[in-house]
Amino acid sequence: MRGVLADIDRWQQSGHRVALARVVGVIGSGPREAGATMAVNDEGEVAGSVSGGCVEGAVVAEALEVLTESRPRLCTFGYSDEEAFAVGLTCGGTIKVFVEPLDW
Amino acid sequence: MSELFAVLRDCLRADEPVALATVIEVSGDAGGDAAPPGAVPSLGAKVLLRHGQGALGTLGGPELDRAVIDDLRDALESGVTADRHYGWQGQARGTSVTVFIEAFNPPPRMVIFGAVDFTKALVRVAKVLGYRVTVCDARPVFATRARFPDADEVVVDWPDRYLARAGARLGPGDAVCVLTHDAKFDVPAIVGALATQVGYIGAMGSRRTKEDRAQRLREAGVSEGELARLMAPIGLDIGARTPEQTAVAICAEIIAVRSGRATVLPLRDASGPIHRAPSGRPVGVPFGL
Numbered sequence: 001m002r003g004v005l006a007d008i009d010r011w012q013q014s015g016h017r018v019a020l021a022r023v024v025g026v027i028g029s030g031p032r033e034a035g036a037t038m039a040v041n042d043e044g045e046v047a048g049s050v051s052g053g054c055v056e057g058a059v060v061a062e063a064l065e066v067l068t069e070s071r072p073r074l075c076t077f078g079y080s081d082e083e084a085f086a087v088g089l090t091c092g093g094t095i096k097v098f099v100e101p102l103d104w
Numbered sequence: 105m106s107e108l109f110a111v112l113r114d115c116l117r118a119d120e121p122v123a124l125a126t127v128i129e130v131s132g133d134a135g136g137d138a139a140p141p142g143a144v145p146s147l148g149a150k151v152l153l154r155h156g157q158g159a160l161g162t163l164g165g166p167e168l169d170r171a172v173i174d175d176l177r178d179a180l181e182s183g184v185t186a187d188r189h190y191g192w193q194g195q196a197r198g199t200s201v202t203v204f205i206e207a208f209n210p211p212p213r214m215v216i217f218g219a220v221d222f223t224k225a226l227v228r229v230a231k232v233l234g235y236r237v238t239v240c241d242a243r244p245v246f247a248t249r250a251r252f253p254d255a256d257e258v259v260v261d262w263p264d265r266y267l268a269r270a271g272a273r274l275g276p277g278d279a280v281c282v283l284t285h286d287a288k289f290d291v292p293a294i295v296g297a298l299a300t301q302v303g304y305i306g307a308m309g310s311r312r313t314k315e316d317r318a319q320r321l322r323e324a325g326v327s328e329g330e331l332a333r334l335m336a337p338i339g340l341d342i343g344a345r346t347p348e349q350t351a352v353a354i355c356a357e358i359i360a361v362r363s364g365r366a367t368v369l370p371l372r373d374a375s376g377p378i379h380r381a382p383s384g385r386p387v388g389v390p391f392g393l
Binding site: 001008009022024025030033034035071072074098102104 | 107108109112113116117126128129147148150161185186187204206208211234377378379
């Protein structure tokens with residue numbers, strides 16, 4: 001969270017809306033621990049990360065939807081062997097990411 | 105808008121411990137455990153707790169709030185981040201509400217004794233790792249801001265006097281590195297550090313220096329058990345020569361000690377889970393990131 005504060009300040013000061021995505025659970029192998037945070041603004045700019053880069057693209061898409069709907073959601077990303085084009089972690093683990101508008 | 109976040113942000117900037125609870129999952133019909141009217145918390149509802157202060161925010165009901173605030177208090181104490189499950193009214197064995205309890209720990213501290221060239225490199229690497237770094241040396245000519253612009257604090261004082269003053273705030277996540285190369289500073293620095301709860305104490309010097317120093321420490325009343333806490337010569341054996349390489353070797357050792365690795369191997373030559381927890385210790389967020 002500390003690492004994204006400066007970007008959030010800057011975005012909010014210039015009138016952007018911001019979504020926060022936080023890792024809230026890691027099952028098995030995972031690159032980042034619970035608490036890892038990524039912030040996304042309403043133009044899709046990103047600060048921080050929630051994985052080693054495997055799911056960040058998908059989290060940006062979720063964050064933009066969350067900003068549109070103004071409703072939080074819990075997303076699960078796992079190993080994607082069944083759906084070849086689904087977003088997944090290559091390491092075989094599962095992470096849960098809570099994505100919410102920063103309106104609190 | 106953004107009131108709780110503003111408090112959280114200010115706490116993080118002030119390195120003040122703070123814990124945040126967020127409702128991340130609300131189950132509709134877990135085992136027929138229907139919610140009493142008005143008891144369903146909203147997704148994203150929050151309670152924030154600062155050390156020694158009343159909680160801010162609500163998850164929607166006083167019973168659930170009470171249970172969560174108890175767990176926030178534990179999280180502030182332990183520094184552990186985890187999700188927890190509750191019944192609609194905060195029942196410990198319930199599963200209806202999942203709350204993510206995040207402990208934001210203050211950054212770990214590193215105290216470096218000896219304002220030498222190796223210190224400059226160690227400050228830089230420690231800052232990359234998120235440490236609050238203090239450089240302490242009794243010689244005012246060397247312990248200057250200009251020489252250590254990246255340090256959070258540069259103190260001109262004797263190590264034992266500095267530790268008598270500031271040692272109480274050092275804990276298991278913190279580190280003391282003694283780089284003075286001079287027994288008259290080394291010994292009081294190590295004796296002072298051994299009197300604290302600091303998790304890592306390392307001292308630079310050759311193997312021969314290490315033996316001489318150990319003898320002086322014994323003469324100063326340090327027990328064999330206390331000597332076993334001392335990592336000397338400091339750092340992992342990665343063949344480091346330059347100050348920068350040595351700083352990496354020292355920080356790698358600190359990470360290994362902190363995560364409970366008794367021996368360090370290339371991952372290629374080891375087995376088992378890469379992110380395994382140190383035995384007997386909970387998995388937390390080590391650097392409060």
